[in-house]
Amino acid sequence: MKKKLIYSFILLAGISLAACGGKSKTVESSTSNKSTENSSQSTSSTSSTTKSSSIKSSTENSASSESKSSESQSAVKAETNAPAKQADAVLSQLSTAFPNDRLPQAILTSKTADYLTAATTSTADQENFRILYYAENHAIEVNDIVVNDLQPIASFEKKSYDSNETAASVVNQIIDNGGSKIDLGYGITGYQQGAAGSSYLSWQEGNWSLVVRASNIGGEVAEPLAKEAVAYLETAMLPAPQNIGQISLTASTSDSYQNNSIVWQKGLIVYTIQHFDALQALKMTVSTNQ
Template sequence: MKKILFFSLFTFSLIASSCSNDPPGSQTEASTQETNVAGQANQTTDNNKETPSTGNQIKELRSMLKMKENKLPTKFPVTDNEYVGTKINKNETDEYSISFYQTQEPVPINDKSLSTNNNRIATFKAETFDDPTKQKELFPEVSLDSIPDDMKVDLAHQINGMKEGAAGSSYLVWKEGRWVLQIKFISADELDTADIARKMVDYLEENALPIPKDNGRMEVSYPHNAEDVEVMVRWEEENIVYTLETGEVPINALMMTVSTE
């Protein structure tokens, strides 16, 4: 009788122990950064990856574009239960524009449902320039060779940014290779741009941006109260300028840019 009782208690103990532990793989790898006052300034979406359905759609898009030397993002901030829908806005031999949307089910390219879809992830554009002067205007020169001590911000990894303000707005600017990165916000909001920038710098230590011919530029803008964000990423390869525009948080914008091929 004692043996039976001991066996029963031992079995119950094993069951209780297994129930108290999460099964393997029950938690996804955390890709969410610490949020700022905007609530999502540094937050990323889990499972930022190229799913088979997205990969197939990107291949189909490439075959449809008239510009032969085309490039597209291949990873998007969607979860395993979401899909990416695509709509071609412009398709010429010298330029194209494509918008990407979050959907709850797979939809064909240019599906009519995307016209009323408010969950736009990003718009990606490519434009060919015949006039080098007009192309250069897209990339204002920025010199950070000598930053005054009172304007210098240590972003780690031996990168310093420059913080300045003008007309009620504040800017934090830094360089990484041929890229200029800028965060703009309303001065009165006292946004912790240094924290946002450091997380961006950390991300780029492990993930490489496209190598531009001469210039690349990323502009992150927070409107009043930093409730939303607008991000523009632009770089040049020969006489083609690629542009990604999104309302996603900076890390997600970087992720899409890095995945472009």
């Protein structure tokens, strides 16, 4: 009987130990699973944070790139518009200074620097004044003292006289129908002759007399420039002289603004435009009609 009780006791003890062992393993397993789950959540959270950071970084980079691109485009636009704004400001200031006359608007060429400026005589005398035009690589104020050391590219001058006859004599119109006839196109005939190492090609358009001078020594030819001038004036309108006007162009290339002259009378007043470029001298004169 004692032996049976002992065996029963041992059996119950074994079962109890086995049950405890299983429970421990279950707890450990549960703890492990929770640890794994927490680790997974941590990894997922880290991944999410990294992804969010990446998206934020990408957005910031994109915004930065767009900002830089916008700034670059604005800088280019400002740089492109700066010469035009400077020219408008100069021309507006000159028109305000001399409001009684139509001043030239077309001065710069593709060969000149981009920034226009000017120097004028006193505005106190509205009947007699002169404007010198300059083209530089940066903006300069009108009548800035620095232009004294610069080379003008063009000029506009107004002078008043006591009589029409005196004004007409200052224009010094030249009409020469001698020499060889040359067809300049558009029904216009020019007359060419030589003198003192140069050739002169002359023609008339309305009250205007025109002449192109070419140097024989330099092998220059007057005809191409004359034809170019005729073709341009078919589509552009010069101011109407009262009573006469003289256009003197030079086939040679020069930096001197006095190379080409356009002079016309308006009663007692004589206007003179000069420009280093022959065709631009015409365009500058035409622009006084604008």
